Amino acid sequence: MTALQIxxxxxxxxxxxxxxxxVAIGDVSFDVAEGEFVSVLGPSGCGKTTVLNxxxxxxxxxxxxxxxxxxxxxxxxxxxxxxxxxxALFPWKTVQGNVTFGLRMQGVPxxxxxxxxxxxxxxxGLAGFEHRYPHELSGGMQQRLGVARVLANEPAVxxxxxxxxxxxxxxxxxxxxxxxxxxxxxxxxxxxxxxxxDEAVFLSDRVVVLTGRPSTVREIVTVDLPRPRDWRSTGxxxxxxxLRNRITDLLAGDAESDETHAVADPA
Amino acid sequence: MTTPGxxxxxxxxxxxxxxxxxPFVPVVALWWLxxxxxxxxxxxxxxxxxxxxxxxxxxxxxxxxxxxxxxxxRLWYGVLFGLLIGLPLGFVVGxxxxxxxxxxxxxLFFQAIADIAWLPIVIVWFGFSLTAVTFVxxxxxxxxxxxxxxxxxxxxxxxxxxxxxxxxxxxxxxFAEVIVPGSLPSVAGGIRTGLGYGWxxxxxxxxxxxxSGIGFMMFDARRVGDVxxxxxxxxxxxxxxxxxxxxxxxxxxxxxxERWGLVRQExxx
Numbered sequence: 001m002t003a004l005q006i007x008x009x010x011x012x013x014x015x016x017x018x019x020x021x022x023v024a025i026g027d028v029s030f031d032v033a034e035g036e037f038v039s040v041l042g043p044s045g046c047g048k049t050t051v052l053n054x055x056x057x058x059x060x061x062x063x064x065x066x067x068x069x070x071x072x073x074x075x076x077x078x079x080x081x082x083x084x085x086x087x088a089l090f091p092w093k094t095v096q097g098n099v100t101f102g103l104r105m106q107g108v109p110x111x112x113x114x115x116x117x118x119x120x121x122x123x124x125g126l127a128g129f130e131h132r133y134p135h136e137l138s139g140g141m142q143q144r145l146g147v148a149r150v151l152a153n154e155p156a157v158x159x160x161x162x163x164x165x166x167x168x169x170x171x172x173x174x175x176x177x178x179x180x181x182x183x184x185x186x187x188x189x190x191x192x193x194x195x196x197x198d199e200a201v202f203l204s205d206r207v208v209v210l211t212g213r214p215s216t217v218r219e220i221v222t223v224d225l226p227r228p229r230d231w232r233s234t235g236x237x238x239x240x241x242x243l244r245n246r247i248t249d250l251l252a253g254d255a256e257s258d259e260t261h262a263v264a265d266p267a
Numbered sequence: 268m269t270t271p272g273x274x275x276x277x278x279x280x281x282x283x284x285x286x287x288x289x290p291f292v293p294v295v296a297l298w299w300l301x302x303x304x305x306x307x308x309x310x311x312x313x314x315x316x317x318x319x320x321x322x323x324x325x326x327x328x329x330x331x332x333x334x335x336x337x338x339x340x341r342l343w344y345g346v347l348f349g350l351l352i353g354l355p356l357g358f359v360v361g362x363x364x365x366x367x368x369x370x371x372x373x374x375l376f377f378q379a380i381a382d383i384a385w386l387p388i389v390i391v392w393f394g395f396s397l398t399a400v401t402f403v404x405x406x407x408x409x410x411x412x413x414x415x416x417x418x419x420x421x422x423x424x425x426x427x428x429x430x431x432x433x434x435x436x437x438x439x440x441x442f443a444e445v446i447v448p449g450s451l452p453s454v455a456g457g458i459r460t461g462l463g464y465g466w467x468x469x470x471x472x473x474x475x476x477x478x479s480g481i482g483f484m485m486f487d488a489r490r491v492g493d494v495x496x497x498x499x500x501x502x503x504x505x506x507x508x509x510x511x512x513x514x515x516x517x518x519x520x521x522x523x524x525e526r527w528g529l530v531r532q533e534x535x536x
Contacts, residue, residue: 088424101436
């Protein structure tokens, strides 16, 4: 079953200062199957976050369609929970208040939401922190909470926008392992945006490699590494390295063409 | 080094009374010294001892408590109506682009007319009454409050609104769950600024409209040349504001924006 379907997405916006039209997304199409982990990878500024924002319903596309479970996307909704790079937790709510937020918005009774919350907090390793406030948690714990808050809402797709980019390298590895374990256990559908090649290969079933702006799909790379995965063993596999090198080359090819572009057009 | 002496000193400086009153010790000492040395003629500048004596006399005659309650009643009415008008107005102007376009020039225009500048016409309308004073206080409170609420709403991170929307919150829920608490630091600041302005406007209004109250007391004392009473009035104003802040505003902020980590907590707390 296709959980998320993106067809011929196109986005231009008008630069606020110069008034120029900028093409952020040229033409992007791909699907995410139910229970599949798909990463979108591209050079910085290529518009991968814009693709996520359109899927989330935060930004209107200028062309193309996005459908989640067959229904076209018209605005933000609880079927597409977002994990943000800067966590975007509600500082005035406790851990518990954050995790139960989505269920409360849907009118789920208190006892039921608290049971669900307890389950997902345990899943991400935050049991016992229910009554803390987000600012009392470390960056890694905050992002675990961000993941739990979305999963507790049981969305059709979990959208993750460079969720570990602002977290220190060691914690990031741990969070990646936790995420792949959670994925293994629950099989949510995940749409993951990153600029980290290792991260994309480690986590994903497929990696969508975008070109520089205006972005198009350069290639969709299938990652058929065995699960469960962890850094110690998966990271050592020759297949892992081969995939990583292949994707790095795909991105590097783009960087070169970017440079020639820059020389031709200094703007 | 933690000798017993430094420990005792630390314990002393940590106690609430010392932290509150400590900074005033050198000020009062300097004041006393200036009065004692008669740097200024004693008819114009009296020492703390004389002011303390004045306080005793006014308390005994019941004048100070009476005036104090008059001033506080006026402030209470002014603040109550100021908040009742300012809070909804602020959120409407902050949330609706149309309302803001319509209201902004008006807000800036009327903000520029100082509270005191309204007094002549207010006295014509309402006479020397509680209504006149309340009007001026309400006026002073509303504008800083509205402007801070608008600023506060703008400061709510757009990502939090997005997060709430993608978790299924509707517009009203986004307002109640995200916009209101998210703008609270700025709103609390606006209330504090508004109250401070209102307090000043109250005293100014009492001086001009004066039939009673602390402002009236001070101006009346000036008329008969009672410098000690003028000094006392100034001190009472300071203490009252401090108490208002310490008893109402600071606990509110501690329970909300500081608890949530929205503003940096005072290091010593």
